[in-house]
Amino acid sequence: MVTAHPGLPEFDYVKPATLAEASRFLAEHAGEARAFMGGTDTFVRLRDGAWKAKYLVDVKHLEGMQALAFDPAAGLTIGAAVNLNRISAAPEVRLHYPVLAEAAGTVASYQLRTRATLAGNACNASPAGDTLGACLVLGAEVSVYGSAGVRRLALKDFFRGPGKTALQAGDVVTALRFPLPPAGYAAKYLKLGRNAIGDLAIVGVAALGYPDAAAASGLRFRVALASVAPTPLLVELAALSAAPVDETALAAAAEAAAAASAPIDDVRGSAEYRRLMVRNLARQALTEVWRQIAA
Numbered sequence: 001m002v003t004a005h006p007g008l009p010e011f012d013y014v015k016p017a018t019l020a021e022a023s024r025f026l027a028e029h030a031g032e033a034r035a036f037m038g039g040t041d042t043f044v045r046l047r048d049g050a051w052k053a054k055y056l057v058d059v060k061h062l063e064g065m066q067a068l069a070f071d072p073a074a075g076l077t078i079g080a081a082v083n084l085n086r087i088s089a090a091p092e093v094r095l096h097y098p099v100l101a102e103a104a105g106t107v108a109s110y111q112l113r114t115r116a117t118l119a120g121n122a123c124n125a126s127p128a129g130d131t132l133g134a135c136l137v138l139g140a141e142v143s144v145y146g147s148a149g150v151r152r153l154a155l156k157d158f159f160r161g162p163g164k165t166a167l168q169a170g171d172v173v174t175a176l177r178f179p180l181p182p183a184g185y186a187a188k189y190l191k192l193g194r195n196a197i198g199d200l201a202i203v204g205v206a207a208l209g210y211p212d213a214a215a216a217s218g219l220r221f222r223v224a225l226a227s228v229a230p231t232p233l234l235v236e237l238a239a240l241s242a243a244p245v246d247e248t249a250l251a252a253a254a255e256a257a258a259a260a261s262a263p264i265d266d267v268r269g270s271a272e273y274r275r276l277m278v279r280n281l282a283r284q285a286l287t288e289v290w291r292q293i294a295a
């Protein structure tokens, strides 16, 4: 039972000097220490009593955490502590990965986005995370500094359930990396919330499509769905590669996306409503993408 508290419980603030020190401290205090960046999930959950932490480990200032760089040969790197407003405004993101700028801009409010980060959205592993669909369709990877060194995890394998990730004790996420997007691609994120701003998604749909001469239809599409399964869900729409794409084929693909979802009833919407909204938003997003790549 979660009870609302008037203030934060006591904790020790820890500011390690290096990634190695942060990782060691988190590993040595597994279960009682938690890394944080913007704190927009962390402090709310601590205040509400949903999470307990004896130590909060600030990792924002550590090496590479504030980097945002585009390499025309390798793609985009976004340091874990880069806030969402910076991502939305970054020329590199707006030019090469506009769907990421768009999705980042739908999280909460402008004020909150000056603190909230992309990596925090991923590590929080909420099925409703607004940036995660865009990250999934773009093929993002998570860079991790852990006890056994540095490693990269595909974001599609990162989520293990609501609030659960593949991170282990002592792991610190340092960046999200995005490969070069496919030539001629287009992508779109559509969010349905109870309010225009400041609310979690009832349903979120990110769609991406691109020309591919190796596909029978000459095109490939995928969608990622938020708030309709225990984890953000990536769905490859193979049927749209196998046969010519038209409005009927897109409607069938949207039905397939809805069938792949596994929503629940909650305060924001019923499972049935969510499934219908996946169908409608997927159809809308896919159609917008198709018009751009087929133009």
Ligand SMILES: Cc1cc2nc3c(=O)[nH]c(=O)nc-3n(C[C@H](O)[C@H](O)[C@H](O)COP(=O)(O)OP(=O)(O)OC[C@H]3O[C@@H](n4cnc5c(N)ncnc54)[C@H](O)[C@@H]3O)c2cc1C
Pocket: 034, 035, 036, 037, 038, 039, 040, 041, 042, 043, 044, 059, 080, 106, 107, 108, 109, 112, 115, 116, 117, 118, 119, 120, 121, 122, 123, 124, 128, 129, 130, 131, 167, 171, 172, 173, 174, 198, 199, 200, 201
């Ligand atoms: C009023 C309000 C409205 C919101 N609206 C939305 C919304 O519309 N859409 C949406 O998607 N989210 C929303 N959120 C949730 C939140 O703002 C986002 O999930 C945000 O992106 C979290 O980023 P952060 O940097 O603040 O994360 P933090 O709170 O710092 O961390 C989040 C989680 O990640 C872990 N973590 C942080 N940094 C690291 C690291 N480097 N390595 C390993 N683990 C780490 C923490 O331990 C914690 O479990 C809202 C929150 C509030 C309070």
